[in-house]
Amino acid sequence: MTIEERINELRDKLNHHNYMYYVLDRPEIPDYEYDMMMRELIKLEEEHPEFKTPDSPTQRIGGEPIKEFEPFTHVVVMQSLANAFTEGELRDFDRRVRSSVGDVEYVVELKIDGLSVELIYENGIFTIGSTRGDGYVGENVTNNLKTIKSIPLRLKDNLNLIVRGEVFMPRASFEKLNEERELNGESLFANPRNAAAGSLRQLNPKITAKRDLDIFVFNLQRIEGVELKTHVEALEFLKEQGFKVSPHLKKCKNIDEVIEDINYIRTIRDSLPYDTDGAVVKVNDLEKREILGSTVKDPRWAIAFKYPAERQKTKVKDIIVQ
Numbered sequence: 131m132t133i134e135e136r137i138n139e140l141r142d143k144l145n146h147h148n149y150m151y152y153v154l155d156r157p158e159i160p161d162y163e164y165d166m167m168m169r170e171l172i173k174l175e176e177e178h179p180e181f182k183t184p185d186s187p188t189q190r191i192g193g194e195p196i197k198e199f200e201p202f203t204h205v206v207v208m209q210s211l212a213n214a215f216t217e218g219e220l221r222d223f224d225r226r227v228r229s230s231v232g233d234v235e236y237v238v239e240l241k242i243d244g245l246s247v248e249l250i251y252e253n254g255i256f257t258i259g260s261t262r263g264d265g266y267v268g269e270n271v272t273n274n275l276k277t278i279k280s281i282p283l284r285l286k287d288n289l290n291l292i293v294r295g296e297v298f299m300p301r302a303s304f305e306k307l308n309e310e311r312e313l314n315g316e317s318l319f320a321n322p323r324n325a326a327a328g329s330l331r332q333l334n335p336k337i338t339a340k341r342d343l344d345i346f347v348f349n350l351q352r353i354e355g356v357e358l359k360t361h362v363e364a365l366e367f368l369k370e371q372g373f374k375v376s377p378h379l380k381k382c383k384n385i386d387e388v389i390e391d392i393n394y395i396r397t398i399r400d401s402l403p404y405d406t407d408g409a410v411v412k413v414n415d416l417e418k419r420e421i422l423g424s425t426v427k428d429p430r431w432a433i434a435f436k437y438p439a440e441r442q443k444t445k446v447k448d449i450i451v452q
């Protein structure tokens with residue numbers, strides 16, 4: 131085997147085991163074996179930099195610090211979401227949708243409380259990642275995003291696509307980070323969302339690499355050469371390509387089932403290992419989304435449901451959405 135073949139073999143093996151461990155949470159080899167392969171790849175790439183590829187797992191360690199972030203103009207506008215606070219407002223949303231495109235199927239997702247990012251893949255390789263910014267221009271944080279182990283550096287197929295996802299910090303990692311910061315006399319992060327934002331917008335990727343960030347991909351923004359009919363199909367497709375997709379995806383035949391699922395999410399969300407700040411309701415049929423279109427800043431085919439501010443732990447288990 132040539133040096134180049136060995137480097138490519140190590141790269142593909144490490145990317146596979148990274149996927150098994152960080153995306154599927156189903157490691158196939160002991161950490162020691164992974165670390166030994168990584169150590170060999172680092173050494174070989176240092177000796178033969180000409181064989182290093184953009185999807186090499188050595189890039190997850192984090193490169194040199196930069197002075198500032200480059201602004202990045204999003205290929206697809208990163209829209210925000212209108213909010214609903216009551217059952218009535220959800221039913222108003224449903225009436226508006228149905229008056230325009232007739233009966234629809236909805237999908238309910240958790241609204242992960244992190245920061246939204248756009249990931250661009252060219253020929254299956256992760257090339258540019260950026261924060262949302264004002265929806266039109268964000269910051270190029272590609273090297274920091276490469277340190278997030280659940281972001282694939284190469285897709286299963288050589289596709290050109292753009293996805294949106296929410297980068298977050300698990301609650302346990304947030305608490306551990308603040309404990310360390312307190313011991314070092316550093317300022318504490320107010321919540322996991324701020325900790326995730328501060329960690330992703332670090333000028334030194336080696337610091338980002340240590341911050342235990344994770345991601346759930348929740349929207350296929352654009353794809354070339356693949357026809358998809360529904361949002362659920364799109365997320366299934368993204369899962370097959372190697373992305374980590376939000377685990378709670380409930381298809382609902384009508385707004386009554388949406389309200390039922392929103393009430394169910396309320397009962398489980400405190401036990402999740404990450405913060406959520408509501409639920410997101412989306413029209414499943416992609417063609418109907420096109421017909422519904424968007425206002426200046428929000429899609430007409432989606433709405434966020436925000437739970438009433440957390441009360442102290444009283445017996446509100448089965449409160450019905452008012």
Ligand SMILES: NC(=O)c1cnc(OC2CCCC2)nc1N
Pocket residue numbers: 209210211239240241242243244294296348349376410429432
């Ligand atoms: N924080 C989330 O988990 C989340 C945010 N936004 C969306 O969808 C928006 C994005 C594009 C239009 C609808 N879905 C989500 N799951």
